[in-house]
Amino acid sequence: MPSASDIEYHGKSAAHQFFDAADWFSAQAGLAPELARAAFALGRLEGAVAALEPEARAGANRRLALIEVEAMLWAQGTPLRREEIGRDLMEARAGADLEAMRLARWGIRRLEGQGDPRELRGFLGLHRAAVSGLDELLATRPTGQDFDAAVEEFRQLAGQVAALSPLVRAAALRVLWRLCGLSAPEMLAEPATWTARDMAEGCEALRFVPLGRHGRAVWVDAGPPAERMARHLAAVTAGIQDARHELARVADWQARAQAAMAGVKGDNAGRVIRALAAHPLLNAAMLEDSAGISRDTAERMLARMKAMGLAREITGGRRFRLWMLAG
Template sequence: MVKKMRHWFLPGPLEEEPDDLPPGPRAEPPDTAVVDAWAKAEGVHAARLARVAGRLGALDDRLLRGPEGWRHRLAFIEAADLSWLNGDRVSSDRLALWISMRLSGAQDDPNALARIGWAVRRLTGGPGPKADLAAFLDRRDPENIEGSAERFEDRAGGWQDVMTAATDLHPITRACMGFHLWSLAGLGQLGDQVEAAVTAARIAASDGNGTIFAPLAMGGAGGLRASGLPSERLARWLDGMNSALLAAMRNLDEIEIWDARAESAMLQLSGRTPTTLRSILVQWPLISAPMAEALSGASRAAVQRNLTWLEEQGLIREMTGQRRFRVWSATI
């Protein structure tokens, strides 16, 4: 009987070789592994997601058929509500004056107004974050940045890689994931959540034709609270979006009824100023006389005369109760 010999260059059985080496570093999971957790969360809340997506589709269809001013009005309201995320608490009247005429008071924070003004611009139009996130955020690395410093474009690239890996998720789920990964990617500035929320709002509505953004804060900002596992965060996000969508549709219902009532009442008036003011009041939640003058191109006397008439007819109401720096809103 021939005895079998083991070649010297072949490794012996695994059990014969004791593992005396210290444990080495474990491989970190890829950044895109987080997508799996959000995919599972999406499956858990599929029915709720479908209902919210249906409401967003209804808003998209309504805005597609409605006047352009509706989009601006909803963006204006959403941006003012988002300002509370950073503690800025920019009121609608101050925001209106800033955006329309770049006017601010001594008590206003110019940086806060600029941040929320940026939000209004991004919620009303322009290329979305998918094309160029740095351009969308108006953020670029300085040319003289040191070689050891982490570049914003690199951080943004990591976040975008994860978002690209999540293309099979519903845009609403992907928006929620992107919002909660924002600070982890190092994209926030001093805890600024407005950028993250505006970016997410654009992503959530990326399949739409009428709506440019998905409302997130109109019904309260509870859906943007960052705590819990992806399933918990997505559940809050969907509930918050549902409330915001209902608030947006309710606002459109009210302004549509007001617009028809104002148009009927204005039939007795001549000139283009009344019609122009009606259009401005549909587009802006609050207006001042200087705003109306600048936006309409009419004289101060014509604007003041028509505002007085609208107030006498109960179509608008003055919001400040002051004699100077007065602001009006449609009576809805």
Template sequence: MQRHPYILEAGSEESECGIYDPEPIQDDDLWFMPASFSGEADDLAPPLPRADHSRLIDVDAWREAEASLAVSLAKVAAKLGALDERLRRAPEGWRHRLALIEASGVSWLGTERISAERLSLWRAMRLSGVQEDNQALARADWACRRLTAGPMPDVTSAESVMDFLGRQEPAEVDHILHPSGEPIGDQLAAWCEEMNRAGDLHPISRAAFGQYLWGPTGLLAHVPGAEMEAAVLSARIATDGLTGGAVFLPLAGGGLSGLRRVGNPAERLRRFLKGAEAAILATLRHLDQLEAWQGRASHALKGRSGRTPKRMVEVLSEWPLVSAPMAEEITGASRAALQRNLNDMAQMGLIREITGQGRYRVWCALV
């Protein structure tokens, strides 16, 4: 039996594929392809509708929580006042040292765990390791600068808070990361509106409220390090009305448990006060040890001539870790003089070299 070839006529639907090819897929089945523009609005296209979070923010519940925890709040406020008076009479370098320690602590709120030693080297000389994230170090450096000095942000003004955070509206909103598509300015405006409603709270309670409010207003979803921003801003809010000695409320020394966003307002405020009290006590104890070390160092170096020994005591009090190039950058003294003084202070038992290496050595005060 003779076989005849299967010939398709030109222009027929079957002429575009062979007899063994699968049937063509209709355009309606291509779910992964973008839909053609038909002029009609798509309800599922970004920005998506934003849920109403107003019912999640109950300022009256925070007022009731503050009233029920009045004794604990008074204790924390008294300890913060003592810290404020202590720092008001202290050298400027002490505030910088505490800011370094606090910035290092709050960096652990996210995935970035920056030690005070690494942050010190970054701030002094912009030095980082090969495998270190410079962006994470820059964020920790921002936290240290905001905790060291600067004006208190006006929490009732979104523009003031945005300037404090150093935020800017992105040119284009990433709808995958931010499905709501709401500008950060609008979210900060909502945050400031709620903070204005809570204006009658004590600054410490208001700081706890503002830190919690970062989540319901959607500010945690914008950039890496948003948790750090919330903690730094809350630490500054808590010192409103003080004399200027304590620039921020220590929080990292309490283990950061007070910054967890779980439980009702009373539980959140209780954890916040407990963590703040522990952090303040740890800070006061550290200042006592630092003051005692300065006294020992000044007495041991009393007979030394020149300004370098005295300047080295100040540098070691201000920075948790000091290297010879770093001290040279800060003090302006010669490398030989600094190296000689560092070796002498190590022999006196005032400082300790922590690397154990012959080169690239780093010292810390034996506080």
């Protein structure tokens, strides 16, 4: 069998040789109960995020994106903790692998809704290749007209499974992505990010469908379509459930913090609690802006909440400190 990077095999591309859309439609028909469970779980998560205030909604998407990218990078063999990624996004350099951090920044931005998935060159950031250089993983990707041809083939074959439910279509599209050679074989974050966005078709509050740690079971996968799709739906359902648990954890913390700070006069405590719940990470300046309080008040409240075990500082420094909720 030829590798996914082979351009031609017996007169046809590898993608056309080994991809049969009918197999995927048959797989979907045989997994109707599993698809219904996954769709129900997604609807509940979408409803939970949609119910949040705009600032908290954006924060929830960022929180879930940090978890997702962390899982992708660990599965790819370039581990970064979500706190490190968050620090880098806020320009508080974590001193981690620069290439892995570049990929993490790209993944977070795309999962938060930046970039048009229909325009693959821009979505993957390839327009910057001439000035930024290519790392070893990207060096094996087709370039120029070869890349455009691969994208065209991907679009043609993806059109054959467009009628699949978005939640199961991702399993087929990951296979197609590999067969068309849109990314290097070792680069799983790119197809994982693209399909996460594609699965969220029709969602208004969610920007992507999270798989989290369960994505490791399917981002690199093998087997016939029915088996791949079954594993994929299991990962989708479990990932969505984990995402709901994460949002519930934040809501529980908010309730505990409000009870613990009930004796503080005025409404500053409530404002700080809401800001910490809305943002995965923030500094005193962000808290000042989000809560509408002075910098001194922000720093005093953070120090008080740290002493109460409600907040923690992650940099360990005395300047450019970053805070998150604790517990």
